[in-house]
Amino acid sequence: MTTSGRSFVGYLADKTWVEVTNEGPRLNLQRIEGAPFVELPGATSRAVKRFVGRLLRLSAALASLSPLLLIARLALGPPLGSYATVAFVLLVVGFFALLNAFIVVSVIAFRVAEKGQATLHRPTSLAVTSTPPLPSLALPEPGSPLRMRGVVTRLDDDRDLPLVDAWFESPPSRISHLRPFAVVSEEGPPVIVTTRHLPLVAGAGEVTSRSAARAALPPAAVAMRDSLSIPNDEEAPVELVQLRYGDEVVVEGRVADTIDDVHGFELEGVTRSLAAKGGAVYRGGERRAGVLLGEGRSGPCRIEVLRR
Secondary structure (H helix, E strand, O other): OOOOOEEEEEEEEOOEEEEEEEEOOEEEEEEEOOOOOEEOOOHHHHHHHHHHHHHHHHHHHHHOOOHHHHHHHHHHOOOHHHHHHHHHHHHHHHHHHHHHHHHHHHHHHHHHHHHOOOEEOOHHHOOOOOOOOOOOOOOOOOOOEEEEEEEEEOEOOOOOOOEEEEEEOOOOEEEEEEOOEEEEOOOOOOEEEOOOOOOEEEOOOEEEOHHHHHHHOOHHHHHHHHHOOOOOOOOOOEEEEEEOOOOEEEEEEEEEEEEOOOOOEEEOOEEEOEEOOOOOEOOOOOOOOEEEEEOEOOEOOEEEEEEO
């Protein structure tokens, strides 16, 4: 049995990431703020703005206590009361100086964001993290974070690639097709990977032509992008990721659910089974529990390709 999987198209529109999926016969469009693979212009100026804003809030909190300094001045009298007066003046002057600085930085951040262009973090530009996988010998609870290193393994007798992901540089966009697959490790339960959002892919991509990338994708996924009237730049390079069975990966996200037996479970209305070694469909034998990987709180699930 070969499953069709889920196609995704993502593109930047007015510096907002728009994600389109094929939910059955219709397309589902969603605008996503803060997609982890999108770099908005003015990142440095926004960071400075946040820093000055934190200082301003701290200064405002201290300034709200400044009347106590005037009371201290009257209570202490000269010469100690003079120090309270100096502290009061410094708090007020510091607050208004930070307020002016925040206004200036905000204007600069707005102008930079308005004129700049958003870009995509392509797979090869996303450094593979060196954080070791979380211990997972026991079956984790739903909602808990999960980071698992293992081998990409097919479900049932699926022969198609589990993930084909094309990153277009101009205009910034992605076409992706993902079929549910498993990550199997000797250190923990099998992890079933499926997602309703574009995953964050790191560490494995090859630069190719637009025509080669489109040929590697299912025709339905390409047709979905064409139906959205996204402009084409035939000369711009494309980074193509093709995940294969047997690749070593690290997957990261949150546990969406637990699975009583990975050798026979229901996924999106279809009964699936983890393939045994050699690719044969498992028949009978000892039950083996597993987990279903979902999106994390900070964004979509992450797939790091370690070895091809």
